[in-house]
Amino acid sequence: MIQELNFIILLFAVITAFSALKVKDLLSSIVLLSAFSFFMCLIWTEMGAVDVAFTEAAVGAGVSTAFFMAALYNTTRRTKD
């Protein structure tokens, strides 16, 4: 476990999570959430929890992104608030 690499990946995860909340375009928000999921996957791999990381990569970055896309398909792309 490398402390500096851990800190950098965690910083990227926080940045992507914050910008996924703040961005107005919902499609960009979905992609940023997928990137956040990927960075969480990297953090878990780096911490040695490979099984959790694999689940995160399969579910978080893979299937749930498709679910959000499917939900977005039935609504508007711009957020109101």
Next chain:
Amino acid sequence: MVRDVEDVIIKTIARIMVPIMQVYSLYVYVHGHISPGGGFQGGCIMAASFILLAVAFNLGEAKRRLKEKAIAVFCSLGVFIYAWTGVVPLFFGGNFLDYSKWSHILPGGEVMARYYGMAFIELGVQIAVMAVMVSIFLDLVTAGRHEEVLGKDDDGFYSR
């Protein structure tokens, strides 16, 4: 997504990637007890391959490969396999999910019976997760209007 898209690159890549993803998901399932992975991850990858079919081609293409009746059957079949893997050891005096009692039925002794038990459990999880994930995706993308979608033919229609 539900309409047909005319893009050669996306269609060709999807046509190449879908079998690779399905074989990889079976690899993840089979090696679940010695390496990271297992039924849940393998089922998610298998479901992602069908979702890729629906995204790259259209919804009718994915439904032609995996019928909606088959999805309903697979949802129940996965739970059925899981439950009976646990119930069968009860008949031989073991606890629920006591894999070693499978050695009364299957050859190879108690150690191999535990491997068989894990394989059955993961098979049930894989089938159930795959079917449920595809079902959730179809529910989301059609906004729950399955009946009118099922009533028509299977080539890339959708009325919105």
